[in-house]
Amino acid sequence: MTEAYSTSLVDCEHCYASNEYGRKFCSQCSFPIGGTEEEKTSFRLVVSSRKRFLDDAKDKIKSAKTVIYILAGLFFVFGLVIGFVMDDFATMVANLSLTVIYLVLAAWCTRNPFGAILTAFILYVTLQVVNVLIDPATLIQGFVIKFFVIVALVKGIRSAHEAQGYLRELQNLKAVPVDNE
Amino acid sequence: MTTNEVIGISSCVNCKTEVQAADRFCGHCGSTLHAEPAKPQADVFSLLTPSLTYYFLTLALLATYKLTTVFGDDFQGFVIVNAIDVAIVLVFAIMAWKDIRPLFSFSGFRFSIAALTVVCALAGSLFISELANFINISINDDVFYDTWLFHETTSPLLYSVLFVCVQPALFEEVAFRGFLLNNIQKIASPAGAIYITSFIFGIVHLAIISMLWLVPIGLAFAVLRLKYNTLWYGVIGHFAYNLGITLLEHFQYTPASLFFSS
Numbered sequence: 001m002t003e004a005y006s007t008s009l010v011d012c013e014h015c016y017a018s019n020e021y022g023r024k025f026c027s028q029c030s031f032p033i034g035g036t037e038e039e040k041t042s043f044r045l046v047v048s049s050r051k052r053f054l055d056d057a058k059d060k061i062k063s064a065k066t067v068i069y070i071l072a073g074l075f076f077v078f079g080l081v082i083g084f085v086m087d088d089f090a091t092m093v094a095n096l097s098l099t100v101i102y103l104v105l106a107a108w109c110t111r112n113p114f115g116a117i118l119t120a121f122i123l124y125v126t127l128q129v130v131n132v133l134i135d136p137a138t139l140i141q142g143f144v145i146k147f148f149v150i151v152a153l154v155k156g157i158r159s160a161h162e163a164q165g166y167l168r169e170l171q172n173l174k175a176v177p178v179d180n181e
Numbered sequence: 182m183t184t185n186e187v188i189g190i191s192s193c194v195n196c197k198t199e200v201q202a203a204d205r206f207c208g209h210c211g212s213t214l215h216a217e218p219a220k221p222q223a224d225v226f227s228l229l230t231p232s233l234t235y236y237f238l239t240l241a242l243l244a245t246y247k248l249t250t251v252f253g254d255d256f257q258g259f260v261i262v263n264a265i266d267v268a269i270v271l272v273f274a275i276m277a278w279k280d281i282r283p284l285f286s287f288s289g290f291r292f293s294i295a296a297l298t299v300v301c302a303l304a305g306s307l308f309i310s311e312l313a314n315f316i317n318i319s320i321n322d323d324v325f326y327d328t329w330l331f332h333e334t335t336s337p338l339l340y341s342v343l344f345v346c347v348q349p350a351l352f353e354e355v356a357f358r359g360f361l362l363n364n365i366q367k368i369a370s371p372a373g374a375i376y377i378t379s380f381i382f383g384i385v386h387l388a389i390i391s392m393l394w395l396v397p398i399g400l401a402f403a404v405l406r407l408k409y410n411t412l413w414y415g416v417i418g419h420f421a422y423n424l425g426i427t428l429l430e431h432f433q434y435t436p437a438s439l440f441f442s443s
Contacts, residue, residue: 025207
Protein backbone atom coordinates (compact mmCIF):
# COMPACT_ATOMS: atom_id res chain seq x y z
CA MET A 1 0.00 0.00 0.00
CA THR A 2 1.54 3.37 -1.02
CA GLU A 3 1.43 6.68 0.84
CA ALA A 4 -1.11 8.07 -1.61
CA TYR A 5 -3.54 5.23 -0.85
CA SER A 6 -3.18 5.30 2.90
CA THR A 7 -4.48 8.84 3.04
CA SER A 8 -7.78 7.61 1.55
CA LEU A 9 -8.31 5.02 4.31
CA VAL A 10 -10.65 5.54 7.24
CA ASP A 11 -10.55 3.59 10.51
CA CYS A 12 -13.91 2.29 11.69
CA GLU A 13 -14.67 3.84 15.08
CA HIS A 14 -16.47 0.66 16.17
CA CYS A 15 -14.10 -2.19 15.21
CA TYR A 16 -11.01 -0.18 14.05
CA ALA A 17 -10.85 -1.94 10.65
CA SER A 18 -9.43 0.15 7.77
CA ASN A 19 -11.96 1.14 5.15
CA GLU A 20 -11.65 2.96 1.84
CA TYR A 21 -12.77 6.58 2.03
CA GLY A 22 -16.34 7.15 0.86
CA ARG A 23 -17.84 3.93 2.16
CA LYS A 24 -21.11 4.33 4.01
CA PHE A 25 -20.68 1.10 6.04
CA CYS A 26 -17.62 -0.59 7.56
CA SER A 27 -16.70 -3.64 5.49
CA GLN A 28 -15.97 -5.71 8.61
CA CYS A 29 -18.72 -4.87 11.12
CA SER A 30 -21.34 -2.90 9.12
CA PHE A 31 -20.97 0.16 11.37
CA PRO A 32 -22.27 3.21 9.42
CA ILE A 33 -18.88 5.01 9.16
CA GLY A 34 -20.23 7.40 6.54
CA GLY A 35 -23.66 7.67 8.09
CA THR A 36 -25.34 10.32 10.21
CA GLU A 37 -25.04 10.51 14.00
CA GLU A 38 -28.52 8.99 14.32
CA GLU A 39 -27.51 5.99 12.21
CA LYS A 40 -24.40 5.52 14.34
CA THR A 41 -26.47 5.75 17.52
CA SER A 42 -28.99 3.22 16.27
CA PHE A 43 -26.14 0.79 15.44
CA ARG A 44 -24.80 1.18 18.98
CA LEU A 45 -28.28 0.69 20.36
CA VAL A 46 -28.61 -2.63 18.49
CA VAL A 47 -25.27 -3.78 19.93
CA SER A 48 -26.12 -2.73 23.49
CA SER A 49 -29.60 -4.29 23.35
CA ARG A 50 -28.12 -7.61 22.14
CA LYS A 51 -25.57 -7.43 24.96
CA ARG A 52 -28.38 -6.89 27.45
CA PHE A 53 -30.37 -9.84 26.04
CA LEU A 54 -27.24 -11.98 26.26
CA ASP A 55 -26.70 -10.97 29.90
CA ASP A 56 -30.35 -11.76 30.76
CA ALA A 57 -30.01 -15.17 29.09
CA LYS A 58 -26.80 -15.83 31.02
CA ASP A 59 -28.61 -15.01 34.29
CA LYS A 60 -31.32 -17.58 33.53
CA ILE A 61 -28.67 -20.15 32.58
CA LYS A 62 -27.00 -19.49 35.93
CA SER A 63 -30.30 -20.03 37.80
CA ALA A 64 -30.84 -23.33 35.98
CA LYS A 65 -27.30 -24.37 36.89
CA THR A 66 -27.96 -23.56 40.54
CA VAL A 67 -31.16 -25.65 40.40
CA ILE A 68 -29.14 -28.59 39.02
CA TYR A 69 -26.68 -28.28 41.93
CA ILE A 70 -29.60 -28.15 44.38
CA LEU A 71 -31.07 -31.32 42.81
CA ALA A 72 -27.71 -33.06 43.20
CA GLY A 73 -27.71 -32.05 46.86
CA LEU A 74 -31.29 -33.22 47.44
CA PHE A 75 -30.64 -36.64 45.88
CA PHE A 76 -27.46 -36.97 47.93
CA VAL A 77 -29.19 -36.26 51.24
CA PHE A 78 -32.23 -38.37 50.29
CA GLY A 79 -29.95 -41.26 49.26
CA LEU A 80 -28.06 -41.19 52.55
CA VAL A 81 -31.29 -41.08 54.58
CA ILE A 82 -32.78 -43.99 52.60
CA GLY A 83 -29.56 -45.98 52.94
CA PHE A 84 -28.71 -45.45 56.59
CA VAL A 85 -32.06 -44.74 58.21
CA MET A 86 -34.27 -47.06 56.18
CA ASP A 87 -31.59 -49.64 55.27
CA ASP A 88 -32.59 -49.65 51.59
CA PHE A 89 -29.20 -50.08 49.94
CA ALA A 90 -30.42 -50.38 46.31
CA THR A 91 -32.38 -47.12 46.44
CA MET A 92 -29.42 -45.41 48.07
CA VAL A 93 -27.14 -46.47 45.19
CA ALA A 94 -29.72 -45.23 42.66
CA ASN A 95 -29.98 -41.86 44.43
CA LEU A 96 -26.23 -41.47 44.74
CA SER A 97 -25.91 -42.29 41.01
CA LEU A 98 -28.42 -39.53 40.28
CA THR A 99 -26.35 -37.19 42.45
CA VAL A 100 -23.30 -37.95 40.32
CA ILE A 101 -25.26 -37.44 37.06
CA TYR A 102 -26.57 -34.06 38.25
CA LEU A 103 -23.08 -32.97 39.35
CA VAL A 104 -21.67 -33.93 35.94
CA LEU A 105 -24.48 -32.00 34.22
CA ALA A 106 -23.90 -28.92 36.39
CA ALA A 107 -20.21 -29.03 35.46
CA TRP A 108 -21.05 -29.52 31.77
CA CYS A 109 -23.36 -26.48 32.01
CA THR A 110 -20.35 -24.15 31.79
CA ARG A 111 -19.21 -25.60 28.44
CA ASN A 112 -22.56 -26.50 26.90
CA PRO A 113 -25.47 -24.93 28.80
CA PHE A 114 -28.06 -26.04 26.23
CA GLY A 115 -27.04 -29.72 26.30
CA ALA A 116 -26.64 -29.82 30.07
CA ILE A 117 -29.92 -28.13 30.99
CA LEU A 118 -31.93 -30.07 28.38
CA THR A 119 -30.47 -33.33 29.69
CA ALA A 120 -31.18 -32.33 33.30
CA PHE A 121 -34.77 -31.44 32.33
CA ILE A 122 -35.32 -34.81 30.59
CA LEU A 123 -33.84 -36.67 33.56
CA TYR A 124 -35.97 -34.74 36.05
CA VAL A 125 -39.26 -35.25 34.17
CA THR A 126 -38.42 -38.94 33.65
CA LEU A 127 -37.95 -39.42 37.39
CA GLN A 128 -41.30 -37.73 38.04
CA VAL A 129 -43.04 -40.04 35.51
CA VAL A 130 -41.44 -43.09 37.13
CA ASN A 131 -42.46 -41.96 40.61
CA VAL A 132 -46.06 -41.29 39.56
CA LEU A 133 -46.35 -44.75 37.96
CA ILE A 134 -44.99 -46.42 41.08
CA ASP A 135 -47.13 -44.31 43.41
CA PRO A 136 -49.70 -41.89 41.88
CA ALA A 137 -49.83 -39.97 45.18
CA THR A 138 -46.35 -38.51 44.43
CA LEU A 139 -47.89 -36.36 41.68
CA ILE A 140 -49.05 -33.75 44.19
CA GLN A 141 -46.24 -34.24 46.71
CA GLY A 142 -43.93 -31.24 46.72
CA PHE A 143 -45.84 -29.78 43.80
CA VAL A 144 -44.53 -26.25 44.34
CA ILE A 145 -40.90 -27.39 44.34
CA LYS A 146 -41.40 -29.53 41.21
CA PHE A 147 -43.10 -26.65 39.44
CA PHE A 148 -40.27 -24.28 40.39
CA VAL A 149 -37.60 -26.75 39.19
CA ILE A 150 -39.33 -27.37 35.85
CA VAL A 151 -39.90 -23.65 35.21
CA ALA A 152 -36.24 -22.86 35.97
CA LEU A 153 -35.01 -25.66 33.68
CA VAL A 154 -37.38 -24.73 30.82
CA LYS A 155 -36.29 -21.07 31.06
CA GLY A 156 -32.68 -22.27 31.13
CA ILE A 157 -33.10 -24.33 27.93
CA ARG A 158 -34.77 -21.43 26.13
CA SER A 159 -32.14 -18.93 27.32
CA ALA A 160 -29.24 -21.23 26.43
CA HIS A 161 -30.59 -21.47 22.88
CA GLU A 162 -31.19 -17.70 22.63
CA ALA A 163 -27.75 -16.94 24.07
CA GLN A 164 -26.13 -18.87 21.19
CA GLY A 165 -27.99 -16.65 18.74
CA TYR A 166 -27.16 -13.35 20.49
CA LEU A 167 -23.51 -14.34 20.79
CA ARG A 168 -23.32 -15.19 17.07
CA GLU A 169 -24.98 -11.88 16.20
CA LEU A 170 -22.59 -9.89 18.41
CA GLN A 171 -19.56 -11.71 16.99
CA ASN A 172 -20.82 -10.86 13.53
CA LEU A 173 -20.97 -7.18 14.49
CA LYS A 174 -17.46 -7.48 16.01
CA ALA A 175 -18.92 -6.46 19.36
CA VAL A 176 -17.52 -9.41 21.36
CA PRO A 177 -14.30 -11.39 20.97
CA VAL A 178 -14.74 -14.43 18.70
CA ASP A 179 -14.14 -17.67 20.58
CA ASN A 180 -13.18 -20.83 18.77
CA GLU A 181 -16.00 -23.07 19.93
CA MET B 182 -16.19 -19.30 -10.84
CA THR B 183 -16.34 -15.97 -12.63
CA THR B 184 -13.36 -13.79 -13.47
CA ASN B 185 -14.40 -11.34 -10.77
CA GLU B 186 -14.28 -14.00 -8.08
CA VAL B 187 -10.82 -15.10 -9.24
CA ILE B 188 -9.34 -11.63 -8.82
CA GLY B 189 -11.15 -11.16 -5.50
CA ILE B 190 -13.89 -8.80 -6.58
CA SER B 191 -17.59 -9.59 -6.54
CA SER B 192 -20.77 -7.61 -6.20
CA CYS B 193 -23.21 -7.19 -3.34
CA VAL B 194 -26.31 -9.35 -3.72
CA ASN B 195 -28.50 -6.56 -2.38
CA CYS B 196 -27.37 -3.41 -4.23
CA LYS B 197 -24.94 -4.80 -6.90
CA THR B 198 -22.12 -2.50 -5.78
CA GLU B 199 -18.65 -3.89 -6.36
CA VAL B 200 -17.09 -5.28 -3.14
CA GLN B 201 -13.74 -6.84 -2.16
CA ALA B 202 -13.46 -10.56 -1.38
CA ALA B 203 -12.30 -9.85 2.18
CA ASP B 204 -15.29 -7.61 2.94
CA ARG B 205 -17.87 -9.00 5.33
CA PHE B 206 -20.42 -6.26 4.71
CA CYS B 207 -21.24 -4.15 1.68
CA GLY B 208 -19.80 -0.63 2.04
CA HIS B 209 -22.68 0.88 0.13
CA CYS B 210 -25.78 -0.66 1.74
CA GLY B 211 -24.44 -2.53 4.81
CA SER B 212 -25.81 -5.94 3.71
CA THR B 213 -23.97 -8.97 4.96
CA LEU B 214 -21.71 -10.66 2.37
CA HIS B 215 -19.79 -13.60 3.82
CA ALA B 216 -20.94 -13.65 7.38
CA GLU B 217 -24.02 -15.76 7.99
CA PRO B 218 -27.09 -13.56 8.07
CA ALA B 219 -28.71 -13.50 11.49
CA LYS B 220 -31.58 -15.97 11.32
CA PRO B 221 -34.81 -15.17 13.10
CA GLN B 222 -34.87 -17.34 16.20
CA ALA B 223 -37.56 -20.00 16.29
CA ASP B 224 -38.71 -21.04 19.73
CA VAL B 225 -36.46 -23.83 20.92
CA PHE B 226 -39.34 -25.97 22.19
CA SER B 227 -41.12 -25.92 18.85
CA LEU B 228 -37.88 -27.10 17.24
CA LEU B 229 -37.56 -29.81 19.90
CA THR B 230 -41.19 -30.98 19.66
CA PRO B 231 -40.49 -34.16 17.62
CA SER B 232 -37.70 -35.29 19.98
CA LEU B 233 -39.56 -34.53 23.19
CA THR B 234 -42.83 -36.06 21.94
CA TYR B 235 -41.07 -39.25 20.83
CA TYR B 236 -39.15 -39.53 24.07
CA PHE B 237 -42.06 -38.97 26.44
CA LEU B 238 -44.39 -41.28 24.48
CA THR B 239 -41.80 -44.05 24.57
CA LEU B 240 -41.04 -43.36 28.22
CA ALA B 241 -44.75 -43.56 29.11
CA LEU B 242 -45.06 -46.90 27.28
CA LEU B 243 -41.92 -48.54 28.67
CA ALA B 244 -42.41 -47.22 32.21
CA THR B 245 -46.02 -48.41 32.23
CA TYR B 246 -44.86 -51.86 31.10
CA LYS B 247 -42.04 -52.03 33.57
CA LEU B 248 -43.64 -50.46 36.64
CA THR B 249 -47.32 -51.35 36.40
CA THR B 250 -49.35 -54.50 35.67
CA VAL B 251 -51.30 -52.94 32.75
CA PHE B 252 -49.65 -55.16 30.12
CA GLY B 253 -49.24 -58.20 32.34
CA ASP B 254 -46.00 -60.10 32.60
CA ASP B 255 -46.56 -62.83 30.01
CA PHE B 256 -45.29 -63.15 26.45
CA GLN B 257 -48.47 -61.65 24.99
CA GLY B 258 -48.08 -58.40 26.95
CA PHE B 259 -44.42 -58.22 25.90
CA VAL B 260 -45.39 -58.55 22.23
CA ILE B 261 -48.07 -55.85 22.54
CA VAL B 262 -45.61 -53.38 24.14
CA ASN B 263 -43.04 -54.10 21.44
CA ALA B 264 -45.63 -53.62 18.69
CA ILE B 265 -46.63 -50.21 20.11
CA ASP B 266 -42.97 -49.26 20.51
CA VAL B 267 -42.26 -50.13 16.86
CA ALA B 268 -45.38 -48.28 15.70
CA ILE B 269 -44.27 -45.09 17.49
CA VAL B 270 -40.82 -45.28 15.85
CA LEU B 271 -42.40 -45.87 12.43
CA VAL B 272 -44.68 -42.83 12.75
CA PHE B 273 -41.76 -40.55 13.66
CA ALA B 274 -39.48 -42.09 11.01
CA ILE B 275 -42.11 -41.54 8.30
CA MET B 276 -42.61 -37.92 9.40
CA ALA B 277 -38.86 -37.33 9.07
CA TRP B 278 -38.40 -39.72 6.14
CA LYS B 279 -36.68 -37.13 3.94
CA ASP B 280 -33.75 -36.97 6.40
CA ILE B 281 -33.84 -40.64 7.42
CA ARG B 282 -33.81 -42.23 3.96
CA PRO B 283 -30.22 -41.21 3.04
CA LEU B 284 -29.02 -42.88 6.26
CA PHE B 285 -30.05 -46.27 4.86
CA SER B 286 -27.80 -45.84 1.84
CA PHE B 287 -25.19 -48.56 1.31
CA SER B 288 -22.93 -46.34 -0.78
CA GLY B 289 -19.58 -46.11 0.96
CA PHE B 290 -20.41 -49.15 3.10
CA ARG B 291 -17.21 -50.95 4.03
CA PHE B 292 -17.14 -54.50 5.32
CA SER B 293 -13.94 -53.85 7.24
CA ILE B 294 -15.65 -51.21 9.39
CA ALA B 295 -18.72 -53.43 9.84
CA ALA B 296 -16.52 -56.37 10.87
CA LEU B 297 -14.59 -54.21 13.35
CA THR B 298 -17.89 -52.94 14.79
CA VAL B 299 -19.14 -56.52 15.22
CA VAL B 300 -15.93 -57.62 16.95
CA CYS B 301 -16.01 -54.62 19.31
CA ALA B 302 -19.74 -55.17 20.02
CA LEU B 303 -19.25 -58.88 20.83
CA ALA B 304 -16.24 -58.12 23.02
CA GLY B 305 -18.31 -55.38 24.67
CA SER B 306 -21.19 -57.76 25.38
CA LEU B 307 -18.83 -60.21 27.09
CA PHE B 308 -17.13 -57.44 29.07
CA ILE B 309 -20.42 -55.88 30.16
CA SER B 310 -21.86 -59.27 31.18
CA GLU B 311 -18.84 -59.66 33.40
CA LEU B 312 -19.17 -56.14 34.76
CA ALA B 313 -22.90 -56.56 35.46
CA ASN B 314 -22.21 -59.86 37.19
CA PHE B 315 -19.48 -58.24 39.23
CA ILE B 316 -21.71 -55.44 40.50
CA ASN B 317 -24.38 -58.06 40.98
CA ILE B 318 -27.24 -56.72 38.91
CA SER B 319 -29.29 -58.33 36.19
CA ILE B 320 -28.32 -57.19 32.71
CA ASN B 321 -31.84 -58.17 31.65
CA ASP B 322 -33.04 -54.98 33.26
CA ASP B 323 -31.94 -52.91 30.34
CA VAL B 324 -33.18 -55.13 27.54
CA PHE B 325 -36.61 -55.38 29.12
CA TYR B 326 -37.00 -59.08 29.24
CA ASP B 327 -36.44 -62.03 31.44
CA THR B 328 -35.37 -65.27 29.87
CA TRP B 329 -38.35 -67.11 31.32
CA LEU B 330 -40.60 -64.88 29.24
CA PHE B 331 -39.46 -66.75 26.13
CA HIS B 332 -39.56 -70.19 27.72
CA GLU B 333 -43.32 -70.39 27.26
CA THR B 334 -42.93 -69.88 23.50
CA THR B 335 -42.39 -72.63 20.93
CA SER B 336 -38.90 -71.48 20.11
CA PRO B 337 -37.25 -69.47 22.91
CA LEU B 338 -34.04 -68.76 21.03
CA LEU B 339 -35.78 -67.65 17.84
CA TYR B 340 -38.10 -65.27 19.67
CA SER B 341 -35.27 -63.93 21.83
CA VAL B 342 -33.22 -63.13 18.75
CA LEU B 343 -36.22 -61.55 17.02
CA PHE B 344 -37.44 -59.38 19.92
CA VAL B 345 -34.17 -58.67 21.69
CA CYS B 346 -31.66 -58.48 18.83
CA VAL B 347 -33.30 -57.70 15.49
CA GLN B 348 -36.07 -55.36 16.58
CA PRO B 349 -34.11 -53.07 18.96
CA ALA B 350 -31.09 -53.00 16.63
CA LEU B 351 -33.21 -51.66 13.79
CA PHE B 352 -35.79 -49.49 15.52
CA GLU B 353 -33.68 -48.05 18.35
CA GLU B 354 -31.06 -47.03 15.80
CA VAL B 355 -33.66 -45.37 13.55
CA ALA B 356 -35.04 -43.54 16.59
CA PHE B 357 -31.95 -42.48 18.55
CA ARG B 358 -29.28 -42.28 15.86
CA GLY B 359 -31.84 -41.42 13.19
CA PHE B 360 -34.49 -38.77 13.78
CA LEU B 361 -33.53 -37.83 17.34
CA LEU B 362 -29.91 -37.10 16.40
CA ASN B 363 -31.07 -35.26 13.24
CA ASN B 364 -33.58 -33.19 15.17
CA ILE B 365 -31.32 -32.21 18.06
CA GLN B 366 -28.48 -31.38 15.66
CA LYS B 367 -30.65 -28.57 14.30
CA ILE B 368 -30.32 -26.84 17.66
CA ALA B 369 -27.16 -28.17 19.30
CA SER B 370 -23.62 -28.69 18.05
CA PRO B 371 -22.81 -32.19 16.68
CA ALA B 372 -20.95 -33.08 19.90
CA GLY B 373 -23.82 -31.76 22.01
CA ALA B 374 -26.36 -33.75 19.97
CA ILE B 375 -24.27 -36.93 20.41
CA TYR B 376 -24.18 -36.50 24.20
CA ILE B 377 -27.87 -35.60 24.52
CA THR B 378 -29.19 -38.50 22.38
CA SER B 379 -26.87 -41.00 24.08
CA PHE B 380 -28.11 -39.89 27.47
CA ILE B 381 -31.73 -40.20 26.33
CA PHE B 382 -30.91 -43.66 24.91
CA GLY B 383 -29.48 -44.64 28.29
CA ILE B 384 -32.24 -43.29 30.48
CA VAL B 385 -35.18 -44.63 28.43
CA HIS B 386 -34.07 -48.14 29.44
CA LEU B 387 -35.07 -47.15 32.99
CA ALA B 388 -32.24 -48.90 34.77
CA ILE B 389 -30.04 -46.33 36.45
CA ILE B 390 -26.90 -48.47 36.94
CA SER B 391 -27.06 -49.76 33.36
CA MET B 392 -26.54 -46.19 32.17
CA LEU B 393 -22.92 -46.84 33.06
CA TRP B 394 -22.62 -48.84 29.80
CA LEU B 395 -25.74 -47.78 27.87
CA VAL B 396 -24.60 -44.16 27.52
CA PRO B 397 -21.11 -45.13 26.20
CA ILE B 398 -22.74 -47.64 23.80
CA GLY B 399 -25.04 -44.87 22.58
CA LEU B 400 -22.04 -42.54 22.18
CA ALA B 401 -20.20 -45.13 20.07
CA PHE B 402 -23.14 -45.70 17.72
CA ALA B 403 -23.84 -41.95 17.46
CA VAL B 404 -20.21 -41.23 16.55
CA LEU B 405 -20.31 -44.00 13.90
CA ARG B 406 -23.54 -42.60 12.52
CA LEU B 407 -22.21 -39.01 12.23
CA LYS B 408 -18.79 -40.04 10.97
CA TYR B 409 -20.00 -42.32 8.15
CA ASN B 410 -23.49 -40.84 7.66
CA THR B 411 -25.16 -44.24 7.71
CA LEU B 412 -27.23 -46.12 10.26
CA TRP B 413 -25.95 -49.53 9.15
CA TYR B 414 -22.83 -49.76 11.34
CA GLY B 415 -24.97 -48.88 14.36
CA VAL B 416 -27.65 -51.41 13.40
CA ILE B 417 -25.05 -54.15 12.88
CA GLY B 418 -23.14 -53.29 16.06
CA HIS B 419 -26.33 -53.04 18.12
CA PHE B 420 -27.49 -56.41 16.77
CA ALA B 421 -24.13 -58.03 17.55
CA TYR B 422 -24.07 -56.60 21.08
CA ASN B 423 -27.61 -57.70 21.92
CA LEU B 424 -26.98 -61.10 20.30
CA GLY B 425 -23.90 -61.56 22.46
CA ILE B 426 -25.91 -60.78 25.61
CA THR B 427 -28.80 -63.03 24.49
CA LEU B 428 -26.59 -66.02 23.69
CA LEU B 429 -24.66 -65.69 26.93
CA GLU B 430 -27.99 -65.59 28.73
CA HIS B 431 -29.59 -68.39 26.72
CA PHE B 432 -26.81 -70.87 27.20
CA GLN B 433 -26.76 -70.12 30.91
CA TYR B 434 -23.31 -68.66 30.70
CA THR B 435 -21.77 -68.20 34.06
CA PRO B 436 -19.17 -65.48 33.79
CA ALA B 437 -15.76 -67.00 34.12
CA SER B 438 -14.54 -63.85 35.80
CA LEU B 439 -12.22 -63.00 32.99
CA PHE B 440 -12.00 -59.37 33.99
CA PHE B 441 -13.38 -59.07 37.47
CA SER B 442 -13.13 -61.43 40.37
CA SER B 443 -16.01 -61.25 42.76
